[in-house]
Each structure stands twice: as structure tokens, then as C-alpha cells.
Amino acid sequence: MSRENHKSHSMWPRIINILTVKNPKPEEKLEFKELLEEDDFSATKVVCHGFPYQPTTLAYDPVQSLLAVGTRTGAIRLYGKVGIECHLLYEHDTAINQLLFMVNEGALISVSSDVVHLWNLRQQRPAVLHSLKFKKEKVTYCYVPLKSKWLYVGSKKGNTYIVNVETFEISEYIIYWNRAITTSCSTHPGSVKYIGEKPDDSNKLLIGFELGMLSLWDLKSQQTVVKIQCQLALMSVSWNFDGKTLMCSHPDGTLTTWNINKTKKPIQVKVPHGHVKNWSKTDKCQPCTIVNKVAWVQGKGSEPFIMFTGGVATDRPNRDQCFTIMQGREMTLFEMEDDIIDFTCLYGSPWPNDFEDPFAVAILLENGLAVYDLTLPNYPPYKIPYTINIHxxxxxxxxxxxxxxxxxxxxxxxLGKKHKKSGISYSETEWPLKGGTWGESYKDSxxxxxxxxxxxxxxxxxxxxxxxxxxxxxxxxxxxxxRERVKESSEMDDEPYAIxxxxxxxxxxxxxxxxxxxxxxxxxxxxxxxxxxxxxxxxxxxxxxxxxxxxxxxxxxxxxxxxxxxxxxxxxxxxxxxxxxxxxxxxxxxxxxxxxxxxxxxxxxLSLCYSSGFGIMAFSNIKGLIIIDTVQKHCVMSVRTVDVYALADNSQLPKTPKPGSFHVRDQSDPDSPVFSGSSHVKAGESPPPSAGLSNGSASPSTPRKMKWSYGGKRVSGKSQSNPSIETDNEDLSLRSRSSSLCSVDREGNNKETVRYLNLLETYARKGDATATASLWIGTSSGSILVIILNLPPTGVERVKQPVIISPSGTALRDKGKIISISIFDRNRRSVEAPTEYWVDEKKTSRKSAIGSHNANDLDDIHIAVICTESQIKIMKLPQQTIISKPKQLEGTSLVKTSLVFVKGKSNLPTLRLLMEGQCFPNTDDRLMKTFSWNKDGQVIFMSSPSEIQKLATIRNECLRTGSYLGSPFVVKDMPEKPSKGLIAMFRQANPEVDRKKLFGTTTERGSRVAKKVTDMGNIDTIQQSSFGVAAMMSKTKEAAIQRGEKLNELSHKVEMMNSKAIDFATSAQMIHHKYKEKHKLF
Incomplete structure (x- = not known):
């Protein structure tokens, strides 16, 4: 994974084939076959989990039983039955303001400020089918009737356009704002806030404007038949299923009900949460907040539901988190944990002139989703079956x-079942969303x-x-x-307990x-x-x-x-x-x-490593390095960063002990063990007085004189010698760092820190015959240092004897901060530190086990992959010779690396670039910290603060996981249309207008307003494919030319050999004839 230096803010994972190239020294050459190709890799986003980041809108399909959430980032999340989640993202998009399902059509319409997309949901991975970009207009509201091929688009200027969904082109039929409000109103009514067909007459279209004007437009006669003027600005509108009345919400918290046959004044005005201050002096209610949205739905055999957000007193705390359900005289107020973004009712019948019969309501919050059961008293919540609480x-x-x-x-x-909270009483009704179908089972994965x-x-x-x-x-x-500190930290921004x-x-x-x-x-x-x-x-x-x-x-x-x-x-x-x-x-x-x-x-x-097999834990901070023995529970070593060089390099160690930077006097034991540190203490016990604590005093123990052993002698940690520095053509220095070099670091590189640590069982010294336990240290300035850990034998001796630190003599220098050091053998097996097996304490004690394999049982070759910010290099152990250095990483900066072993194909390293793909569009530090690989080449990272993305890089893995994905769309029959009564049949004198004839085709006037946009994502895909085919054809052509040239050379060589053969035959014949004549003379 790399980051472009000061040029691009994109994060790109790179798969590099780690294969050996030709070494200048013939004896160092390793022969391996290269089997992996570019086609074996593909960066594919498998699935995205978590709650959609910055949600904006909600939509529901009553037939498919799907719920859709739109976001400011342009992403869409589809929810169906348990296990059905689908993440949609159009790369070149802006915030989604509205979502519309084409009910039971397998299509979804997303609306942004100037772009409208049509998504095809009839495939496993839904994609954009059509796009329409408006040039001079801003889209404010859209509406698509049931079983219709026409989309109504309202604009900020107050005009209403009609789009053919099949072709995604604008019709010549346009409803201008000045015609909709009639000549009686001379002022501009504002933007379009609502569009909807009259439930009992699809030939009439209700258009609501921002400043409170409502116009019932007759599509056939192309004129306004009913006009309603509200006294306040319009926020939302909801039809009653009978088609005679409608309800409007307003900024002052009022709900007005209108009858389309009596439009002079509303038939009812409600302020649900407004309390009259003084009945004797005024009828004015206390001010209330805006009612952003209202829904008026009718249940079968029950009172209608009126649901709305907001509308509470302005002095009420958390007023943006209130949701109200009214049914008859009962009113229930829900106060959510977060601000309410949108809501929608979940109902069974999609027909606008039928009882909706709602059974649940879904409320979209800023950081979550809440669904309440409307069929039970007190409306208990459903337990959300999706993973939306990651954040x-x-x-x-x-x-x-x-x-x-x-x-x-x-x-x-x-353990998770035992810790579950049971304080909330959830609804026992089955989860209301039942859409989608599952993919193949992955039980064997x-x-x-x-x-x-x-x-x-x-x-x-x-x-x-x-x-x-x-x-x-x-x-x-x-x-x-x-607890007091933890409570205080929860109110602060520094997050001291952050993992x-x-x-x-x-x-x-x-x-x-x-x-x-x-x-x-x-x-x-x-x-x-x-x-x-x-x-x-x-x-x-x-x-x-x-x-x-x-x-x-x-x-x-x-x-x-x-x-x-x-x-x-x-x-x-x-x-x-x-x-x-x-x-x-x-x-x-x-x-x-x-x-x-x-x-x-x-x-x-800054860095952390641990090995259960070694019983060693090491970590570093901005000042230095600390090594802990987790078995004896004591500190083995604590040293500054600049002094770590002395630990790794034996050439700078004096032959006799001298007091130095690592020396600490020990009055109680002058012959203390080598690097034994302090005595260990069991949990709950006080340290013994001899260890430095007396009578329960907690002051630090008297420091002990710390020494290490190398070659059987105790030596001081202070350096005296001046080493020689050896470099090679690959700019990786095998150095013996001295005190003079350390002094340079102290003066010129005081900010150098230990940024990488890894405990390994490999060849720590140059020319080692056996692998040893070692700690590999990488610094911010590019130094690689190795410390050998001399561990006591397992068992009782491991608890009693100290861990001894000894220098390895390995000190390497590279360019840039060390990112990672991975080691494997010629059989493509990872070389790691050993681990323990966990067993029940009642049965037996722990025993040592190898995590990957035992390095001592393998051959004498290990390969180290050293990754820095600027380059990746391959080093052969124990010879410590450089094998290859890539040139593909110039101009980039690595931030995360991982060694992945591809199953079924073996390859060892040439560092040939095999794949490069985009992960996420920015370089947020928190996102990079959450980027993690597994051994199968899969990646997870936080694509947003609330979403975790899973990415597959190996093509076979992509295909395998793709088969597990379900489909959001299932072919279903439409519910039966409600039968009309005899009176209703007589009332509907006008039959439904033929929309195709009425709206006609597109004209030049419509093309000036909006233009159909070709899917740029598909163009990119086609271009990439064409580039790949062109490159392949070019390679084939070049190979054919080379083959022809070689054939010509071969033909020329054959002719020369034939000519030489003829000459040889002639010479042989002449010699034969000569000796034959001599034989006749004798």
C-alpha cells in the first residue's frame, strides 16, 4: 500500500512479485520459476459493513421489502432480510438528497443536486444504468408513480420536468411555475417541495412549492384545477388514501389538513406539542420547532397514524431528536440518541388508493437506525440484525x-452471549424486512x-x-x-485509553x-x-x-x-x-x-511485538526501547534509541567492562546475572526487600549494574571502537556502528525513533549455521539492528534463569523509515517466532509449539523482505547479501506492507509489479491505521469512520467470495389491486391518459436543461480492458517478430552448417580417393 508523495491523495495497494533477479555474483544466484502473473490478482471490494456514513435519506419498496439509505458521500446501502446487505457507490457522485424505488421493478433512482441516476438492482452487484445531468437547474424533489415509466423532477426554480425512465431523456412536456400557480399570483412560489399523484385520479398531479402554494395540475388539460395557499412555508405533504384530503407540515410546528374541494382555509390546524401560555389573554401557542416531515397512513380497522419529526417546544433539550406517533387521542413521543435524518413507514400495499396498513416505522438517525413495531402496544423496538454499531x-x-x-x-x-445486555425489551415479531436472496453457503470457508x-x-x-x-x-x-480518571477522560478529546x-x-x-x-x-x-x-x-x-x-x-x-x-x-x-x-x-x-x-x-x-513461545514482549516509545520478560514479569532492558546501536554491534564493545550508559550499580549483588534486570514478583505479592523494596515501600529498587555477554565474556555497553563501513551497489549498508557513529546520531538525528519491532527465529549473524531467537529493530532513519535473545530452557529453568541479551553484529542501513521486515525460506514458508498452545489449566501445563515452522529444521537459506518508505529490498540470510531492489516504487511512499502466500502457485521473489488498484480516495491517518491484511491476501480498512471495507486482492479469492454474495432483487408478483366500489366507478369519468402520447418525445428545449451522461465508470472499465487487450496484442506482435528473427537466424545457421557439411564431405572424399590410389601402388 503506497501513498503518492505530494502529488496524489489516493491510497493504492500494490502487489509485488518477490522473485530473485540476476545477482552480480554467480554463486549467490537462486533459481526459482516465476508462476504468478497479472491475471492472478485483482483488487475487488468484496463487501462493506457498518452504518452508512453521513446518511441523508431513506426509501422503502413494499413489494420487494427492501430499505435503502443514501449518504452525503454518494454511497447507498440496501437492507433486506437477515444477511442481505448491499453497498452501492458511484465514484463520480455527490451527496444523495433523495432515493426512489421503482416498486417491484428492480430499479432505484438516486437524486443529487444536479444529477439523477438510475440503478439496476437485478444483478448481483447493482450498477448505474442511466444518468441525467442538469445544466442550469438544481433538482429539489422527484417522484415516480407506481407502475409508471415516467419520472417527475422538480427544480429549484419551481419548474417540473418529466423524464422517460427507459431512455432517461427529458420530455417536451414541461410544467413551468408561472403556469402552475395561475395568473392570480404574481410572486415566485419558490422551489418545488413536493410532487405526487392524486391517489384516486392519476391524471392529476399535486405540486407543492416552498412558500406554501399547492397546485393540483391536470395533465390532460395542462392547467391548474385546484389551488391551495398556506399561510406558512411548506415543509412536507402527505396524501390521505381517499384522495380528498391532505396534510401539510410547517416551520412553526403546525400541521394543517386541507380538503381539495374547500381550499379557502384548512379544515384542521394542529400544534401537537404546542401548549397555550395564557388562555385569558391570547390563543397563541409557545413556539415549536420545524416539522420536517409528516406521514399520514391508514391502517385496516384502526385509527390512522400521523407521524412526524420535530414540532416540539423550542426550549426543549435535544429537540432535533424527537419523533412523534399520533393515533386517535394517543400521542407517543420518542427521544432518540442522535439527530433524526429521515423516516419512512413500512407497509404492505403499494397502491396509493388502498389502506397502507403500516406494521413498522424505520427512523434514520445520524449514527444509527431504529425500527419500531406498530402492531404491538407501546411500539417496542426491533433488534437490528445488521452490523451497524461498529462506530x-x-x-x-x-x-x-x-x-x-x-x-x-x-x-x-x-462469552459474547454471557455479556449481552438485557435491559431493552425488544419486539418478538419477525424482522419486517424480508427482501433479497442469499448466495451460496460458506460453511466450509x-x-x-x-x-x-x-x-x-x-x-x-x-x-x-x-x-x-x-x-x-x-x-x-x-x-x-x-474509574474517576476513566470518567474524566470520556469528557476529553485526547482519548488517553484509545487502543x-x-x-x-x-x-x-x-x-x-x-x-x-x-x-x-x-x-x-x-x-x-x-x-x-x-x-x-x-x-x-x-x-x-x-x-x-x-x-x-x-x-x-x-x-x-x-x-x-x-x-x-x-x-x-x-x-x-x-x-x-x-x-x-x-x-x-x-x-x-x-x-x-x-x-x-x-x-x-510507537511499535509493539510479542512472542508467547519466547515469553518476550518488546515495545518502543519516542525515547527508546523496552524489552519485557512476560514469564518472569520483569524488565530485561530499557535503553535509549541512540544506544540501541551498541546492543546490536559487537565491534564497538570493549574487551573489559567499563562504566557506561547502561551501567547501574548493584550494591546487593555485584556479580549479578547478565542482563537479569530486576527480580520478578507474582501478582498480588510485594517485591522482596532484596529486590529493592523494603517494608512495603514502593520507591524504585536500587538499580542493578546491567551487563551483557558475548563470546563468553561480560562486557560493558559503552562503545569505544571505530568501525569500518561497508556498502554495496544497492545502497543497503552492512555497517558496524561505533560510538563515533552513535555520537553523530545524538547530535544530528536526535529525533530518531524505533518504528518497527519483530521477534523472529532466524539467522541473526552473518554466516550463522543455526537460527536463533532474535529481535529485529527498525528505526525512523532507516537503520536495521538485530539483538540476540539467549533464552533459558523451558520448564523450571525458564522461570528462574534470566534472559540474556547479546549483540549480533548485524547493523544495516537503508533509506527511509522501516515499515516491515518479513522472512521466509526457499520453500515459501513464513519464518516467525514460536508460539505456545493454550490448554486447560486443569488438564496439563502449557507446551511450546511452532507458529509457522521451526527454522532450525529447514535448510540454510532464509530470505528477508525489507520494506521502507521508499523501497523494497530482498536480502539472503545468513549471507546477508542483497538480491534485488525494485524500481517501480520511485516517487511513492509505502505506509503498509504484508507478505502474502498465494495458494496453489509457488513463486519467490523478482519484485515485479503485478497489480495496482485504488482503495480509498484520501490519506486520513485513522484510515491508514486501520488498514490490515490477512495471510490470504484479503484486506480490511475503515473506508469511513463508521464503515469497514473488505477487499480481496487475489482473483481466485475474489471469485470465491463473489459466489457468497446474495441478490437484492427477487422476482415477485404485484399484490392485487384494490377493487373499486360502484360509486367510485361512476365517479371516475375520465379514463387514464396515455402518457406516451401525452408527453411525447424529447426536444431541443429539454436537451438544453439536462443531458444524458454516459457512465464514466463503465468507460474507465472499457478503457482498462482495451488497454489490456492492446498491450497483450502488442506483446504478441513483438513476440512474433522476435520469433521470426530467430527463425531467420536459425535458417542462416542451417545453411552455413549445410555448406560446411558439403565441404567436409568433399574433403573426406578427396582424402579417401588419395589413400585409395596409394593403396593401389603398393
Whole structure:
């Protein structure tokens, strides 16, 4: 994934074929066959989950039973029965102001300010069929009658245009505003706010204008037959099914009911939430808010429903969140959690002159969707079966895992059921939306897991198998912190408990999480509820070198007095009760000087890594690197960034110990173990006095003198030698960093930070014969440093003996910030750190297991893929020789990389560009932080603050997941049209007008107003396809030419060989004849 430098704001994922190219040294050449081609990859958006970002409008198809949501971004979301969601997006679009279903036609009309699109829903992936762009007009309202091929379009200037849906061209029949209002009104009525046919007479069209004018237009006679003038501006209109009365809503909170046969004044005026202040002096009601929309629907055998938004007293709090349902004398007021955007009634009959018989109402909120059951008393809500609550708290990080163990999935689902809230009483009626049809079953697919971290410190687990995205389990990391601090932070904008990094070891069921306040928490899975004090470790990196050296403090109890240690995350005191699931086992906090407390960003964790098999956790902040032994629960090392070079390079280590930057005096044990750090302490226990705490005092222990071992000798951490620097043609330096080089870094690159960490079992030293446990470190300036971890044997010795840090002598230099370091072997297997298997504590203890494979059991070649901001390089281990450097990444900046192994085809690396595609149109930092790959080449990222997009990059995977997608459209018969009574038949003297003859064809006058637009997305697709075909034809032609040239050369060589053969035969014959003559003489 790359970002164009200062030129483009598009994010592009790039698939690069990592194949070896010809090396200058013949002995270093690796022969591999290249089997992957461009056709094997395709960036396809599989599915989008979450709530539509910035919703604007709502629409409903009563026959197909589908609900559509439009947004400001131009995206559309279709909802059907459980499991049916469809995301539509037109790339070249603006905000959608209105959506219209062509009922039971498999078509949807989206209306923007100047563009109208017709979507075809009769295919698995709906697409735009026609587009109409208005040149001089702004569209304000549209209407399409039932079973009609004509679309009525109202404009800001007050004109009404008629569009043929089949051809998407404007008819010559235009209703101008001055003709609609008749000559009695000389002022402009404003924009069109409403268009609708008279329910009992389709030949008459009601047009409502912004300033309160209503005109009933006769299509056949082309004149206004009824005119209604409201005293206030018009907000919305709703017909009664009888076609005789209608209801209007106004800005002052009033609802007026009109009879079309008596238009001088309304037959009824209501102010539902207006209370008269003083009956003796005035009849004026207290001011109310705008009634944005009103719906007047009739149920069979019951009082009609009147529903509207707003209309409450202006001094009422949260007045934009109120929704009212009136039925007879009963009035129910709903106060929502968010502002109301739109609403629509869910009903059965699509015919305008029939009882609507509503059974539910859907309310579109700014950050959610609410559906209420109208068939039960008190209108209980439905439980929404879609994933629309991803953004309850802003998503700050994500992790995507594939091939998850089945037992882990089962545990997460069972935990989620136990933690479900039961405070809300939901309707037991079946979900009202039943549209769409499911795709193929994906029960045999591998289990995929997505973990989202949120700004409130919570973690959510989602089942992301195939096209699903189902909630599994949720827990909060803030339960262990002081409640008052957590409450204060919820009212602030800095989000100190926001999740930054997530690492899940699925085999051992351990979870590591880092927070914005500079803490790292290690969780272990447990089926039982526990109550105990937590193991807490305050660690820090000193700003300057001093005799106190390493500020790596030991674990302590959460209720210990830490007045001399400053940190942002204050823990709860005493034993903490933890529910079954992931339970905190170790908390590491950054303890910083008081000056740093004013800048919480200085505590942020920049990189994090963890290995359950090693029992090691490492993380870095802006100041340095910290390594933690999670088995013994103590700090192995805490060192500044500029001093990390000394740890990696053995050439700068003196032969005799000298006091230096890593030395800390230990009065109790002068012969302390190599890099043993502080003594460990169990949860809930006080540290022993010998470890540095006496009589319960919580002051940091007396620092110990820290040493490391290399070649069997204890040596100081201070550097003295001046190394030589070796470079190659690929600009990747294999350097032995010295104190002089470190001093340069201190003076010229004080802002260098550790940006990448990875625990691996590979060849850490040049020329190693066996793989060793090592920590690979990448810095912001392009340095790659390797530290060897000498781990004690497993079992009792692992708990008692210390972890020893030793330098590897590997110090590499590259260009730009290090993004990632991935290692695999010649058999295309990933080289990773080992992991543990989780087992029930009652049955047996943990045992070591290999996550990918054991590096020691493989051959002597590993391949490292080093990715920086500007380039990707391939290095062969343990020789540490550079194999290839790509040229395709010039001018770009990498931000995310991942190594993907394509199943069924083997390839090792040439770094040939195979695919490039657009992900999302901007470079928002939060979106990039949520970009996560899995091992199958699938990607998830937050395409908006409330939506998560799943992307497939391998073509076979795209085809497989495409078969799982359902279809939003199902062929259905229209419900029976309501039968007309005898009186109604006599009343309808005028038959329905033939629209085709009446509206005619398009004219030049209509083409000046709007123009049909060709689908630019289809043109791009066609152009890309044509470019691909042209390129293929060009390659074929070039290959044919080359083949012809080679054939000519071959023919020439054959002729030469034939000529030489004839000459040879002649010479042989002459020699034979010569010796034959001699034989005759003898």
C-alpha cells in the first residue's frame, strides 16, 4: 500500500512479485520459476459493513421489502432480510438528497443536486444504468408513480420536468411555475417541495412549492384545477388514501389538513406539542420547532397514524431528536440518541388508493437506525440484525486473522452471549424486512477473525468469515484503571485509553494491547472469573546518560504509593475482579518525568511485538526501547534509541567492562546475572526487600549494574571502537556502528525513533549455521539492528534463569523509515517466532509449539523482505547479501506492507509489479491505521469512520467470495389491486391518459436543461480492458517478430552448417580417393 508523495491523495495497494533477479555474483544466484502473473490478482471490494456514513435519506419498496439509505458521500446501502446487505457507490457522485424505488421493478433512482441516476438492482452487484445531468437547474424533489415509466423532477426554480425512465431523456412536456400557480399570483412560489399523484385520479398531479402554494395540475388539460395557499412555508405533504384530503407540515410546528374541494382555509390546524401560555389573554401557542416531515397512513380497522419529526417546544433539550406517533387521542413521543435524518413507514400495499396498513416505522438517525413495531402496544423496538454499531466508539486500530481455530471461535461466541445486555425489551415479531436472496453457503470457508480497537479503550471481536461480519465478543481495557480518571477522560478529546496496537496469539490465547496513554497490557484467556491484584511494571527510558543508568522498574502492586513515579494511566487499588475471557496478567506503564506529563504524546507506544513461545514482549516509545520478560514479569532492558546501536554491534564493545550508559550499580549483588534486570514478583505479592523494596515501600529498587555477554565474556555497553563501513551497489549498508557513529546520531538525528519491532527465529549473524531467537529493530532513519535473545530452557529453568541479551553484529542501513521486515525460506514458508498452545489449566501445563515452522529444521537459506518508505529490498540470510531492489516504487511512499502466500502457485521473489488498484480516495491517518491484511491476501480498512471495507486482492479469492454474495432483487408478483366500489366507478369519468402520447418525445428545449451522461465508470472499465487487450496484442506482435528473427537466424545457421557439411564431405572424399590410389601402388 503506497501513498503518492505530494502529488496524489489516493491510497493504492500494490502487489509485488518477490522473485530473485540476476545477482552480480554467480554463486549467490537462486533459481526459482516465476508462476504468478497479472491475471492472478485483482483488487475487488468484496463487501462493506457498518452504518452508512453521513446518511441523508431513506426509501422503502413494499413489494420487494427492501430499505435503502443514501449518504452525503454518494454511497447507498440496501437492507433486506437477515444477511442481505448491499453497498452501492458511484465514484463520480455527490451527496444523495433523495432515493426512489421503482416498486417491484428492480430499479432505484438516486437524486443529487444536479444529477439523477438510475440503478439496476437485478444483478448481483447493482450498477448505474442511466444518468441525467442538469445544466442550469438544481433538482429539489422527484417522484415516480407506481407502475409508471415516467419520472417527475422538480427544480429549484419551481419548474417540473418529466423524464422517460427507459431512455432517461427529458420530455417536451414541461410544467413551468408561472403556469402552475395561475395568473392570480404574481410572486415566485419558490422551489418545488413536493410532487405526487392524486391517489384516486392519476391524471392529476399535486405540486407543492416552498412558500406554501399547492397546485393540483391536470395533465390532460395542462392547467391548474385546484389551488391551495398556506399561510406558512411548506415543509412536507402527505396524501390521505381517499384522495380528498391532505396534510401539510410547517416551520412553526403546525400541521394543517386541507380538503381539495374547500381550499379557502384548512379544515384542521394542529400544534401537537404546542401548549397555550395564557388562555385569558391570547390563543397563541409557545413556539415549536420545524416539522420536517409528516406521514399520514391508514391502517385496516384502526385509527390512522400521523407521524412526524420535530414540532416540539423550542426550549426543549435535544429537540432535533424527537419523533412523534399520533393515533386517535394517543400521542407517543420518542427521544432518540442522535439527530433524526429521515423516516419512512413500512407497509404492505403499494397502491396509493388502498389502506397502507403500516406494521413498522424505520427512523434514520445520524449514527444509527431504529425500527419500531406498530402492531404491538407501546411500539417496542426491533433488534437490528445488521452490523451497524461498529462506530459506537471510534475505531482506532484493527487486526485481521485468517484460519482461526474453531475452539477459539466457539469460546468467543459463548462469552459474547454471557455479556449481552438485557435491559431493552425488544419486539418478538419477525424482522419486517424480508427482501433479497442469499448466495451460496460458506460453511466450509476458513474462519476469519477481525479485532477492532476503539477510542474508549474497548476491544470488539467480529466473525469475518467469507462475507459475514458478525459480533462475537466485547470487553473493555479500562476496567483495571481508576474509574474517576476513566470518567474524566470520556469528557476529553485526547482519548488517553484509545487502543493503538493489537497482537493476538491464537494458539496460546494471549492478547497484547497498547493504549494511547503509554501502557501495554498482556491478557491471558481464562474460563473462570478471578479476583486478584494485578502485576504492574513502571518502566521508563532516561533522557540522558547518568550513573543511575537504566530506569527499568520492577513489578509492584496496583495499590502501591507511586508518588515519585509519574504516569498517565492510574490503576484501581486493591484486588480487581475480572470476568471470564481475556484477563489482564501484566501491565507495563511508561513512567516519565513531570515535564513529559504535559505532552501525553511522548508516552505513545510507537511499535509493539510479542512472542508467547519466547515469553518476550518488546515495545518502543519516542525515547527508546523496552524489552519485557512476560514469564518472569520483569524488565530485561530499557535503553535509549541512540544506544540501541551498541546492543546490536559487537565491534564497538570493549574487551573489559567499563562504566557506561547502561551501567547501574548493584550494591546487593555485584556479580549479578547478565542482563537479569530486576527480580520478578507474582501478582498480588510485594517485591522482596532484596529486590529493592523494603517494608512495603514502593520507591524504585536500587538499580542493578546491567551487563551483557558475548563470546563468553561480560562486557560493558559503552562503545569505544571505530568501525569500518561497508556498502554495496544497492545502497543497503552492512555497517558496524561505533560510538563515533552513535555520537553523530545524538547530535544530528536526535529525533530518531524505533518504528518497527519483530521477534523472529532466524539467522541473526552473518554466516550463522543455526537460527536463533532474535529481535529485529527498525528505526525512523532507516537503520536495521538485530539483538540476540539467549533464552533459558523451558520448564523450571525458564522461570528462574534470566534472559540474556547479546549483540549480533548485524547493523544495516537503508533509506527511509522501516515499515516491515518479513522472512521466509526457499520453500515459501513464513519464518516467525514460536508460539505456545493454550490448554486447560486443569488438564496439563502449557507446551511450546511452532507458529509457522521451526527454522532450525529447514535448510540454510532464509530470505528477508525489507520494506521502507521508499523501497523494497530482498536480502539472503545468513549471507546477508542483497538480491534485488525494485524500481517501480520511485516517487511513492509505502505506509503498509504484508507478505502474502498465494495458494496453489509457488513463486519467490523478482519484485515485479503485478497489480495496482485504488482503495480509498484520501490519506486520513485513522484510515491508514486501520488498514490490515490477512495471510490470504484479503484486506480490511475503515473506508469511513463508521464503515469497514473488505477487499480481496487475489482473483481466485475474489471469485470465491463473489459466489457468497446474495441478490437484492427477487422476482415477485404485484399484490392485487384494490377493487373499486360502484360509486367510485361512476365517479371516475375520465379514463387514464396515455402518457406516451401525452408527453411525447424529447426536444431541443429539454436537451438544453439536462443531458444524458454516459457512465464514466463503465468507460474507465472499457478503457482498462482495451488497454489490456492492446498491450497483450502488442506483446504478441513483438513476440512474433522476435520469433521470426530467430527463425531467420536459425535458417542462416542451417545453411552455413549445410555448406560446411558439403565441404567436409568433399574433403573426406578427396582424402579417401588419395589413400585409395596409394593403396593401389603398393
Amino acid at each position: 459506537e466508539s471510534a475505531v482506532t486500530s484493527t487486526q485481521f486473522y485468517s484460519d482461526c481455530p474453531v475452539d477459539l471461535f466457539t469460546c468467543l461466541y459463548s 476458513s474462519l476469519d477473525l477481525v479485532i477492532t480497537g476503539h477510542s474508549d479503550g474497548s476491544l470488539r471481536f467480529w466473525d469475518a468469515t467469507a462475507i459475514a461480519f458478525q459480533f462475537m465478543f466485547k470487553f473493555s481495557t479500562t476496567k483495571i484503571f481508576d 493503538q496496537d493489537i497482537i493476538l496469539c491464537m494458539n496460546s490465547r494471549t492478547l497484547v494491547v497498547s493504549g494511547a496513554a503509554g501502557y501495554v497490557i498482556l491478557y491471558r484467556f481464562n474460563f473462570k472469573e478471578t479476583t486478584a491484584e494485578l502485576s504492574v511494571m513502571d518502566v521508563s527510558v532516561a533522557d540522558q546518560v547518568s550513573d543511575t543508568g537504566n530506569d527499568c522498574h520492577m513489578p509492584m502492586r496496583a495499590d502501591t504509593d507511586t508518588s515519585n513515579i509519574l504516569h498517565l494511566a492510574k490503576l484501581r487499588s486493591g484486588p480487581i475482579k475480572q470476568s471470564p475471557g481475556f484477563q489482564a496478567d501484566l501491565i507495563c506503564r511508561n513512567a516519565q518525568p513531570g515535564s513529559d506529563m504535559e505532552n501525553p504524546g511522548s508516552n505513545s507506544i
